[in-house]
């Protein structure tokens with residue numbers, strides 16, 4: 001028997017070894033490998049565009065990791081990825097990659113409307129998964145992904161790297177220690193600017209972006225058929241069929257931080273106003289946004305964003321009866337998580353007259369390294385599927401409120417059945433049943449505690465989106 005086959009174990013053995021007997025781990029892959037600390041982790045990448053290449057460079061900086069295969073519908077991405085991983089096999093169709101037995105884990109950085117398909121197919125193929133945020137394009141898809149991950153034993157990390165920051169650990173501790181007191185209000189904002197005439201997010205179309213070089217039907221992924229459109233393909237973020245706009249591109253990062261620090265379930269209601277006010281270039285998704293989310297337990301979270309003024313950068317303020325937690329960054333620091341003055345706590349003297357101001361000191365963790373560590377140790381990473389689910393639902397509630405021009409209230413979860421033939425149709429997102437949830441308990445458990453032994457590695461990222 002080869003070394004690899006010896007390490008291929010069945011479900012019973014895995015449960016016995018991991019001590020997880022009794023847990024709902026019913027879809028274990030019979031071919032899943034258990035990796036030792038020194039075994040090489042063999043990766044697949046689905047979606048090798050801007051973010052996919054960044055994830056790849058983060059991954060390849062870590063020890064004992066190699067890229068075995070890439071799936072991307074655009075041949076240009078094959079060439080770009082081959083410059084850093086010349087031996088990687090390249091496919092257009094992600095299912096070819098998922099058939100490979102020598103892929104242990106998959107990084108997904110495809111456009112939002114493909115996330116659920118890539119998530120569900122990866123789990124079904126028995127691979128561990130790092131999927132970019134937002135976890136899905138719609139609420140029914142989020143339910144399908146949550147259910148699939150819960151039925152399996154696969155490690156899932158969502159690319160919500162702000163929950164791996166030291167600021168997250170510090171803020172969570174202050175809240176848990178009681179020095180923030182009762183929180184009824186959280187303010188958050190994100191603001192950017194570009195030279196007028198150059199719309200935020202708009203990317204030039206490369207000359208080789210042609211119908212011959214792009215497998216357009218795979219990109220459409222069940223969206224209404226239309227002739228090949230290079231601008232839509234490169235600039236998918238601007239269109240609702242493929243994107244959730246700035247809510248799913250950026251608010252979701254800040255929500256993961258706020259919801260994690262305060263251990264919040266999905267909101268009970270969402271309100272959103274705004275419009276395409278500054279970037280009048282044919283885009284559908286709004287550039288100016290004001291969101292209000294009502295959470296159980298008497299809490300309102302607000303988030304505002306603009307693409308035509310960057311003075312106040314981005315940040316969050318958790319306003320408690322006994323103190324304030326503030327985290328403020330520059331306008332382009334969403335991806336890096338860099339802070340302007342660290343995360344800080346200031347006491348409310350009326351309730352904590354002897355309290356002192358504190359600046360957070362915890363080190364950031366590397367979000368990708370956290371995923372790999374959990375793949376090897378079969379542990380829950382910092383942003384598991386439950387975090388992906390709750391933040392995706394909150395984000396989609398806001399977009400639904402905007403698109404329906406009415407408050408959107410929490411729907412009764414109705415787990416959507418997934419068939420490999422396709423993901424739920426775009427129309428199903430707006431036809432969810434509406435009923436108000438009153439319990440403070442989350443249907444999906446609580447946020448994972450930050451790893452106590454935060455490593456000194458810095459969260460490494462650099463993207464402009």
Ligand SMILES: NC(=O)c1ccc[n+]([C@@H]2O[C@H](COP(=O)([O-])OP(=O)(O)OC[C@H]3O[C@@H](n4cnc5c(N)ncnc54)[C@H](O)[C@@H]3O)[C@@H](O)[C@H]2O)c1
Nearest residue numbers: 047048049050051072073074109110132159218219335465
């Ligand atoms: N966590 C973060 O900080 C962060 C930062 C930037 C982007 N992102 C996320 O990463 C994702 C990708 O963003 P991007 O800017 O790299 O987009 P992109 O358009 O540059 O890259 C997407 C890639 O996916 C490919 N693709 C499209 N459909 C596909 C399919 N069906 N199968 C395989 N490949 C397909 C495209 O050819 C392209 O190369 C988005 O979800 C975005 O929100 C996250």
